[in-house]
Amino acid sequence: MSTRNKGLFIGLAVGGAGILAVLGWGAATLPRPGNDLDVLALQCSDIPVTDSPYPGMVWVPGGNFTMGAEGTYFEEGPAFETSVAGFWIGQHEVTNAQFAEFVRATGYLTLAERGIENPTSGELIPGSAVFSPHVSDEPVNPFAGWWQFLADANWQQPEGPGSSIKGRENHPVVHIAYEDAQAYAQWAGHALPTEAQFEFAAQSSLRRDLAGTYQSNTWQGLFPFQHDTQDGFVGTAPVGCYSANEFGLYDLIGNVWEWTETPWFSSHAFLDKEKYPQGYDPNQPGEPVAVIKGGSYLCAPNYCMRYRPEARQAQGKGLGTSHIGFRTVINP
Numbered sequence: 001m002s003t004r005n006k007g008l009f010i011g012l013a014v015g016g017a018g019i020l021a022v023l024g025w026g027a028a029t030l031p032r033p034g035n036d037l038d039v040l041a042l043q044c045s046d047i048p049v050t051d052s053p054y055p056g057m058v059w060v061p062g063g064n065f066t067m068g069a070e071g072t073y074f075e076e077g078p079a080f081e082t083s084v085a086g087f088w089i090g091q092h093e094v095t096n097a098q099f100a101e102f103v104r105a106t107g108y109l110t111l112a113e114r115g116i117e118n119p120t121s122g123e124l125i126p127g128s129a130v131f132s133p134h135v136s137d138e139p140v141n142p143f144a145g146w147w148q149f150l151a152d153a154n155w156q157q158p159e160g161p162g163s164s165i166k167g168r169e170n171h172p173v174v175h176i177a178y179e180d181a182q183a184y185a186q187w188a189g190h191a192l193p194t195e196a197q198f199e200f201a202a203q204s205s206l207r208r209d210l211a212g213t214y215q216s217n218t219w220q221g222l223f224p225f226q227h228d229t230q231d232g233f234v235g236t237a238p239v240g241c242y243s244a245n246e247f248g249l250y251d252l253i254g255n256v257w258e259w260t261e262t263p264w265f266s267s268h269a270f271l272d273k274e275k276y277p278q279g280y281d282p283n284q285p286g287e288p289v290a291v292i293k294g295g296s297y298l299c300a301p302n303y304c305m306r307y308r309p310e311a312r313q314a315q316g317k318g319l320g321t322s323h324i325g326f327r328t329v330i331n332p
Contacts, residue, residue, distance in 0.1 A: 047091060047240040047250065054088050054330055058248050060201050062086040067199055068268050069310035076310050078269050084200045089193060090327035092239035092250040093172035093258060094184060096165045099155060102184050111177040112154040112320050128153040128175040129321040130160060131298060147321070158322055170238040172256045172325035178290055178317035181259045181326040190328035195262035195312065197329060198293045202252035202309035204245040216242055216254030217297045218307045235297055235322075253307050254299065256325035257292040257315070264289040264314040281314040288317040296323040 050058055068079040102108060115124025132148040150160040155175045157163050165171070185191050193201075217237040233241070240250045252258075263279030270280075278288035292315045295307035306313060315324065 048248075050091060050248075052088070056091055057088040057330060058091055060087055060089055060197075060247050060249075063200070065200055065203065067196060067310070069308070072308075073306070073311070075266055075312055075314075077267060079310075080268060082196060084194075084196050086332070087193075087197055088330035088332070089197065089201055089249065090329070091244075091248065093256060093325045093327050094181075095170050095239055096155070096173045097169040099173040099176075099184060100169075102187055106183075106187060108180075108183055108187075110155055110175065110180045110320070111318065112175045116149075116319065125149075125151065126154070127151040127160075129319060130158075131322050153322070155320075168236070168238075170240075171236045172239060172251070174236065174256060174322050174325050175320040176259070176324060176326060177320040178259055178288075178315075180320065182261075184326075185328045188328060190330050192259055192261040192326060193329045195260045195291045195293060198252070198258065198260050199309050201247055201249055202245070202294065204247070216251065216295075216307060218254045218295065218299045219297060219304075233297065237297070252294055253309070254295055255297060256294075256323050257296045257313065258294050259315070259324065259326040260291045260293055262291045264291050264312075266314075278317075279314070281316075283314070284316055289314045290317055291315075292324060298323055 050056060052059060062083065062085040064081060064083045066079050067082045069076045070079050071077075112128040113126060115126045116128075117124055127150055129147050130150045130153050131146060132150075153160040153175060155173050156165055158165065158168075158174055181192055217233050237251075237255055239255070242250065242254075244250050245252060263273070263277065264281055265273055265276070265279060266282070272280075279290060281287065281289045291312050293309075293312055295304065295311060298304065299307045
């Protein structure tokens with residue numbers, strides 16, 4: 001699922017603690033890795049070193065493929081034939097350790113650290129969107145009821161003040177806005193993948209294999225009330241915990257959504273793309289939007305179900321969340 005609407009979260013943030021208390025968020029307990037998960041992390045597969053001129057990158061030969069799908073979600077269609085040229089792509093998502101190296105080298109501050117602009121007052125509010133489901137017998141707005149704009153949440157404090165990435169250096173970095181991902185890619189001499197590149201590379205990636213073994217970090221149980229953690233993790237997992245796909249790539253399905261450089265439109269056949277170079281989402285008109293791919297640890301069979309290569313979602317470029325990361329490509 002995508003958080004989509006930045007204005008909604010900023011509105012909640014400036015509404016004050018009283019609103020948060022009414023919604024049941026004032027004393028929210030957010031999931032954090034515990035001892036059992038630390039043990040599971042040690043069981044993650046060792047990612048083999050790539051024999052390539054670009055450490056940590058895998059060559060994906062170009063080819064023809066059918067992009068998109070019919071009959072699941074409207075935005076995935078219509079399916080069409082296309083092709084991509086060969087490219088290098090990261091074996092896995094950019095990790096906290098890798099992003100920390102970038103920050104040490106450049107002094108970069110993410111958008112969440114600098115502050116998200118309140119569209120009403122212009123005030124900058126440091127923070128980001130954190131998954132924090134509100135359980136109630138009453139109907140719940142799936143965005144306002146499951147997400148919280150948490151002051152000072154950022155990549156170094158994923159669950160807000162008091163949390164840290166200590167022990168999670170090999171987890172994917174999160175709370176990354178589009179411009180943050182772009183900044184890292186430019187520093188590395190890379191780029192963000194296009195939607196077509198990501199989908200082509202992910203074709204053989206699965207949620208579960210034919211034997212029923214989990215091949216990705218998704219939600220098991222009735223979202224958002226019950227999580228069986230059959231795949232071993234509650235939130236993010238260390239990169240490389242599941243089998244690689246046929247290209248030798250990890251986590252293209254599940255774990256965290258990943259930014260692409262492709263502007264979002266509501267279908268592959270959207271007719272007025274030229275009018276909206278920054279993308280267009282009717283849920284947030286006027287907001288630059290990009291395609292995110294791959295689904296996340298919050299995708300479940302009863303909700304979202306976007307743990308498939310063809311799945312796609314809109315995300316406003318001006319907001320990071322606790323379930324969006326990225327990886328990079330090199331285009332020869």
